[in-house]
Amino acid sequence: xxxxxxxxxxxxxxxxxxxxxxxxxxxxxxxxxxxxxxxxxxxxxxxxxxxxxxxxxxxxxxxxxxxxxxxxxxxxxxxxxxxxxxxxxxxxxxxxxxxxxxxxxxxxxxxxxxxxxxxxxxxxxxxxxxxxxxxxxxxxxxxxxxxxxxxxxxxxxxxxxxxxxxxxxxxxxxxxxxxxxxxxxxxxxxxxxxxxxxxxxxxxxxxxxxxxxxxxxxxxxxxxxxxxxxxxxxxxxxxxxxxxxxxxxxxxxxxxxxxxxxxxxxxxxxxxxxxxxxxxxxxxxxxxxxxxxxxxxxxxxxxxxxxxxxxxxxxxxxxxxxxxxxxxxxxxxxxxxxxxxxxxxxxxxxxxxxxxxxxxxxxxxxxxxxxxxxxxxxxxxxxxxxxxxxxxxxxxxxxx
Amino acid sequence: xxxxxxxxxxxxxxxxxxxxxxxxxxxxxxxxxxxxxxxxxxxxxxxxxxxxxxxxxxxxxxxxxxxxxxxxxxxxxxxxxxxxxxxxxxxxxxxxxxxxxxxxxxxxxxxxxxxxxxxxxxxxxxxxxxxxxxxxxxxxxxxxxxxxxxxxxxxxxxxxxxxxxxxxxxxxxxxxxxxxxxxxxxxxxxxxxxxxxxxxxxxxxxxxxxxxxxxxxxxxxxxxxxxxxxxxxxxxxxxxxxxxxxxxxxxxxxxxxxxxxxxxxxxxxxxxxxxxxxxxxxxxxxxxxxxxxxxxxxxxxxxxxxxxxxxxxxxxxxxxxxxxxxxxxxxxxxxxxxxxxxxxxxxxxxxxxxxxxxxxxxxxxxxxxxxxxxxxxxxxxxxxxxxxxxxxxxxxxxxxxxxxxxxxxxxxxxxxxxxxxxxxxxxxxxxxxxxxxxxxxxxxxxxxxxxxxxxxxxxxxxxxxxxxxxx
Numbered sequence: 091x092x093x094x095x096x097x098x099x100x101x102x103x104x105x106x107x108x109x110x111x112x113x114x115x116x117x118x119x120x121x122x123x124x125x126x127x128x129x130x131x132x133x134x135x136x137x138x139x140x141x142x143x144x145x146x147x148x149x150x151x152x153x154x155x156x157x158x159x160x161x162x163x164x165x166x167x168x169x170x171x172x173x174x175x176x177x178x179x180x181x182x183x184x185x186x187x188x189x190x191x192x193x194x195x196x197x198x199x200x201x202x203x204x205x206x207x208x209x210x211x212x213x214x215x216x217x218x219x220x221x222x223x224x225x226x227x228x229x230x231x232x233x234x235x236x237x238x239x240x241x242x243x244x245x246x247x248x249x250x251x252x253x254x255x256x257x258x259x260x261x262x263x264x265x266x267x268x269x270x271x272x273x274x275x276x277x278x279x280x281x282x283x284x285x286x287x288x289x290x291x292x293x294x295x296x297x298x299x300x301x302x303x304x305x306x307x308x309x310x311x312x313x314x315x316x317x318x319x320x321x322x323x324x325x326x327x328x329x330x331x332x333x334x335x336x337x338x339x340x341x342x343x344x345x346x347x348x349x350x351x352x353x354x355x356x357x358x359x360x361x362x363x364x365x366x367x368x369x370x371x372x373x374x375x376x377x378x379x380x381x382x383x384x385x386x387x388x389x390x391x392x393x394x395x396x397x398x399x400x401x402x403x404x405x406x407x408x409x410x411x412x413x414x415x416x417x418x419x420x421x422x423x424x425x426x427x428x429x430x431x432x433x434x435x436x437x438x439x440x441x442x443x444x445x446x447x448x449x450x451x452x453x454x455x456x457x458x459x460x461x462x463x464x465x466x467x468x469x470x471x472x473x474x475x476x477x478x479x480x481x482x483x484x485x486x487x488x489x490x
Numbered sequence: 491x492x493x494x495x496x497x498x499x500x501x502x503x504x505x506x507x508x509x510x511x512x513x514x515x516x517x518x519x520x521x522x523x524x525x526x527x528x529x530x531x532x533x534x535x536x537x538x539x540x541x542x543x544x545x546x547x548x549x550x551x552x553x554x555x556x557x558x559x560x561x562x563x564x565x566x567x568x569x570x571x572x573x574x575x576x577x578x579x580x581x582x583x584x585x586x587x588x589x590x591x592x593x594x595x596x597x598x599x600x601x602x603x604x605x606x607x608x609x610x611x612x613x614x615x616x617x618x619x620x621x622x623x624x625x626x627x628x629x630x631x632x633x634x635x636x637x638x639x640x641x642x643x644x645x646x647x648x649x650x651x652x653x654x655x656x657x658x659x660x661x662x663x664x665x666x667x668x669x670x671x672x673x674x675x676x677x678x679x680x681x682x683x684x685x686x687x688x689x690x691x692x693x694x695x696x697x698x699x700x701x702x703x704x705x706x707x708x709x710x711x712x713x714x715x716x717x718x719x720x721x722x723x724x725x726x727x728x729x730x731x732x733x734x735x736x737x738x739x740x741x742x743x744x745x746x747x748x749x750x751x752x753x754x755x756x757x758x759x760x761x762x763x764x765x766x767x768x769x770x771x772x773x774x775x776x777x778x779x780x781x782x783x784x785x786x787x788x789x790x791x792x793x794x795x796x797x798x799x800x801x802x803x804x805x806x807x808x809x810x811x812x813x814x815x816x817x818x819x820x821x822x823x824x825x826x827x828x829x830x831x832x833x834x835x836x837x838x839x840x841x842x843x844x845x846x847x848x849x850x851x852x853x854x855x856x857x858x859x860x861x862x863x864x865x866x867x868x869x870x871x872x873x874x875x876x877x878x879x880x881x882x883x884x885x886x887x888x889x890x891x892x893x894x895x896x897x898x899x900x901x902x903x904x905x906x907x908x909x910x911x912x913x914x915x916x917x918x919x920x921x922x923x924x925x926x927x928x929x930x931x932x933x934x935x936x937x938x939x940x941x942x943x944x945x946x947x948x949x950x951x952x953x954x955x956x957x958x959x960x961x
Contacts, residue, residue: 211821212821213820213821213822215822215892218822218824218825219825226827226829226830226939226948227829227833227834227837227840227841227938227948227950228837228840228841228857228858228913228915228938228950229914230893230900230902230914230915230916231825231893231894231895231900231916231939232890232893232900232902232914233890233892233893233900235888235890235892236888236890236892236893236900236902237888239888239890240886240887240888240903240904241886242888243886243887243888243903243926243927244885244886244904244927246927247886247926247927247928293889293891294890294891294892295888295889295890295891295892295893295899296888296889296890296899296922297888298888341864342856342860342864343864343865344912345912345914346856346857346864346911346912346913347854347856347864347865347910347911347912348885348906348910348911348912349865349910350912351885352885352886352904353886476904476914
């Protein structure tokens with residue numbers, strides 16, 4: 091029986107570029123920026139890294155296919171470098187590959203890099219898809235906000251809640267993330283806003299206004315991982331350890347079957363349960379100290395609270411409005427500003443979440459440091475509610 | 491089967507819901523053409539951006555077939571505005587209507603009489619075959635042209651064959667004359683029209699009066715109960731007057747406009763919906779000559795329910811909807827809509843006929859059909875089932891102002907079709923604020939995407955709120 095990778099891999103060092111509209115940087119510059127921080131944090135030499143994974147989603151936007159963009163940017167010594175892609179779970183997927191390589195004993199030290207250069211399109215929002223084939227024949231020419239907005243209409247109908255209540259909770263979520271990002275010097279959007287700002291913002295995809303949407307940002311983040319033994323050999327006595335890395339991919343059920351109610355993300359629930367089992371967590375609602383979830387849109391964050399089992403079914407609106415997920419609440423969510431304000435360079439996002447949890451667990455989160463957290467959860471939802479890849483990563487402090 | 495039983499077995503119409511008030515046209519052009527004030531009282535239909543002569547024909551065909559129920563041996567489409575010059579338009583319509591792949595197809599164009607002459611010929615020839623004759627026109631007048639506020643978009647159809655007809659042909663006259671009151675050369679966008687008074691007084695009036703006398707003699711009648719004139723508004727009433735009868739099709743023309751080659755079947759289908767058994771109905775259509783037919787009404791036909799009209803209040807939006815104004819659509823509109831024809835061919839039944847797969851093991855319907863059932867996991871257990879006539883329910887939706895569409899917002903969402911089936915679809919003819927979860931919807935055959943770079947368009951089905959008038 092497989093036992094998973096819990097506590098078999100620790101984080102030796104991490105780095106994250108400043109996120110935002112980085113007109114000054116190409117993807118290669120962003121990767122160097124993140125890597126320089128990570129390699130110095132890890133206290134190793136670049137040549138100590140034995141294998142690397144590169145996560146990038148829109149490869150046609152500047153970065154390119156394959157592992158070569160990473161190898162070339164860092165001038166790696168011809169080590170194996172592989173590109174991975176799994177929609178918005180790409181960053182976590184990159185870490186998963188590096189962690190599995192370490193856990194298997196194939197390498198001592200591995201690098202997981204995620205990068206995205208989105209602001210080379212010349213227009214706002216995510217890039218348009220390149221030419222497809224079969225799906226173009228029938229799927230709507232949808233956008234990310236339009237696809238996630240579906241959650242709102244379905245959630246309000248399912249729980250018989252007025253759209254105005256849901257909108258207010260969604261606004262609270264955005265206000266909270268903006269407040270948090272003010273304290274994060276690497277965040278893309280560092281401006282406090284009010285609930286009225288959110289409610290009166292121009293409509294993007296009903297009921298999502300522009301302030302219900304996350305930033306479309308450039309950025310890179312990376313992790314250097316190794317086994318606990320290697321970390322010990324390098325002189326570490328404690329470390330942030332990977333307690334779980336789980337993934338769940340849609341199989342077409344949500345897309346084609348009315349058994350899915352459209353008001354939750356099915357794969358998140360599946361991946362979360364596997365992750366809680368792998369990490370040995372009892373009750374997520376009490377065992378987790380901080381959350382970094384895939385808040386691509388405010389409504390996504392709201393339904394995720396139920397999908398992760400930290401809010402009871404149908405109670406997320408109340409919990410959000412009660413401040414449970416605020417910086418001073420029971421379970422701070424998006425303490426770094428989240429996708430909403432730190433930004434969402436797709437391939438980097440999962441690693442950016444890991445970065446924040448790593449800083450928080452290590453007590454190095456500066457002005458936004460929480461009081462001695464020991465377990466953090468990062469969640470990505472790649473794709474759209476009816477077809478996606480959910481990833482869950484759980485990180486904890488461990489003594490070596 | 492004797493000749494008396496050959497006739498019109500079913501009829502149906504389709505009129506786009508959008509209406510352009512003449513007042514909007516008159517106001518827009520007052521600075522340039524003050525005489526257009528005369529169109530202020532008119533109204534005309536216009537196709538949404540995702541409609542063309544082909545999609546409208548499909549809708550008229552669906553209404554005809556839901557009436558007659560049976561399959562047909564021959565599908566004929568008459569139009570002067572079909573989208574493809576060299577790709578079977580009738581072939582696309584055939585598949586959308588899920589008619590057999592071995593039936594005869596024909597396309598007639600080139601004149602406003604494209605439908606009426608086909609109708610006349612088919613009724614005179616009779617025989618044992620069943621024909622679905624569709625007529626559809628979607629001609630976009632040049633802005634400020636005299637016919638802008640009176641040229642409508644519509645489609646209509648009849649099923650012809652032996653059986654229990656709604657109406658049979660009593661007499662007919664056909665006359666061909668190369669009388670050029672207007673023309674449009676192949677490849678040109680707009681008509682070139684000559685003086686209407688000349689058209690009326692020197693042209694059609696004399697032809698019509700002579701043919702009318704002949705036809706009444708042949709039919710052994712002094713007059714008919716209903717005269718329908720399929721001609722542009724002013725000409726139609728003048729011609730009716732010259733025959734000393736009212737034009738019973740005038741009211742329809744005043745709200746919809748003159749729908750070119752579709753007008754004859756449109757007014758005929760509408761009149762048959764109002765006429766009683768025993769009445770006589772005459773249909774007069776003009777276009778480089780005339781077609782005149784007198785019918786005996788044998789039984790009353792059901793009227794096609796039509797959707798609530800959507801009255802346009804923005805002339806610029808009308809122009810942009812009809813691609814008559816090149817507004818800056820933004821960089822998102824540069825999205826490449828090239829079609830992979832090999833992929834389209836693999837999926838033609840799923841896309842054009844909107845067929846999904848039904849699992850023979852668990853009964854779950856899924857779209858598109860797949861090798862492995864999404865619910866029970868059975869392999870190769872699915873058979874194609876048509877979904878296009880199913881009613882659905884909105885399960886979630888949004889109004890998306892970011893996605894490019896010719897007529898924002900792009901409204902799309904999950905639609906349930908029963909038997910477990912859920913499909914994410916783009917809605918059409920829906921107003922912001924109109925949809926709710928559980929809103930009942932029905933499907934329309936529409937343009938999915940335009941590929942203007944390559945002169946191609948692809949079609950698919952879109953839900954629209956179900957018409958309340960449907961029984």
